[in-house]
Amino acid sequence: xxxxxxxxxxxxxxxxxxxxVGRLEIDFKQxxxxxxxxxxxxxxxxxxxxxxxxxxGLFDGESNCTAVLKAVMVSLNEETRRSVPFDPVVRAAxxxxxxxxxxxxx
Amino acid sequence: xxxxxxxxxFRTLNVTDDFVGLIGPLWFKAEGERLRVGLPLEPxxxxxxxxxxxxxLVTVADMVMxxxxxxxxxxxxxxxxxxxxxxxxxxxxxGQWLExxxxxARRTINFCFCSCDLxxxxxxxxxxSGVFKxxxxxxxxxxxxSKVMGKWE
Numbered sequence: 001x002x003x004x005x006x007x008x009x010x011x012x013x014x015x016x017x018x019x020x021v022g023r024l025e026i027d028f029k030q031x032x033x034x035x036x037x038x039x040x041x042x043x044x045x046x047x048x049x050x051x052x053x054x055x056x057g058l059f060d061g062e063s064n065c066t067a068v069l070k071a072v073m074v075s076l077n078e079e080t081r082r083s084v085p086f087d088p089v090v091r092a093a094x095x096x097x098x099x100x101x102x103x104x105x106x
Numbered sequence: 107x108x109x110x111x112x113x114x115x116f117r118t119l120n121v122t123d124d125f126v127g128l129i130g131p132l133w134f135k136a137e138g139e140r141l142r143v144g145l146p147l148e149p150x151x152x153x154x155x156x157x158x159x160x161x162x163l164v165t166v167a168d169m170v171m172x173x174x175x176x177x178x179x180x181x182x183x184x185x186x187x188x189x190x191x192x193x194x195x196x197x198x199x200x201g202q203w204l205e206x207x208x209x210x211a212r213r214t215i216n217f218c219f220c221s222c223d224l225x226x227x228x229x230x231x232x233x234x235s236g237v238f239k240x241x242x243x244x245x246x247x248x249x250x251x252s253k254v255m256g257k258w259e
Contacts, residue, residue, distance in 0.1 A: 025189075
């Protein structure tokens with residue numbers, strides 16, 4: 001998710017931004033066994049002044065949902081190590097992601 | 107160097123978990139109903155910013171509460187995680203001792219409701235809560251059953 005947003009911002013010459021994980025909430029639906037493979041999907045759910053919420057789903061090889069996760073990502077000033085509001089341009093881009101149906105840039 | 111970080115009285119926590127082997131070993135010290143679990147933070151545990159990786163902290167919190175549940179139930183067999191919530195309070199510096207102790211709010215026949223704080227360098231770096239499934243003793247392989255019953259000493 002971070003890479004998708006960063007790539008989108010870089011392509012249009014927008015400022016870089018740094019986010020760190022502030023909170024994780026994980027619900028495990030069922031066990032995944034090996035050998036096998038797992039696929040993870042993520043999308044932006046909410047955008048706020050200093051944080052955004054990303055939803056994740058983890059699926060097994062038969063597309064059964066095995067876990068869901070909500071991650072609160074906090075916008076960080078790398079020098080002060082404190083939270084900082086998103087740059088307005090970044091926030092507008094993030095809101096576009098959050099509002100899109102598939103969570104991808106249009 | 108990391109051996110010097112391990113407080114006195116801690117012993118290796120033997121768990122049959124290959125994933126934990128990648129970050130560990132973890133260390134434990136039983137104090138009555140409490141089970142202290144920790145590990146020395148090494149360069150291999152770091153993120154690109156030079157702090158302990160968030161995934162490591164979550165893994166340790168999960169193990170602190172999972173092993174803490176096993177200590178309370180007296181069944182030293184995996185207690186699968188049903189849900190897990192974590193708050194990243196501050197960064198944990200590498201080269202320090204990281205430790206947590208599970209608090210069991212309630213234990214039912216099937217579940218343990220837990221929380222824990224991870225402390226590093228005298229400060230809380232992560233707070234966590236979770237629900238853990240109490241294993242069915244009848245489903246533990248018979249050869250193992252007698253070996254895994256009882257608390258850690």
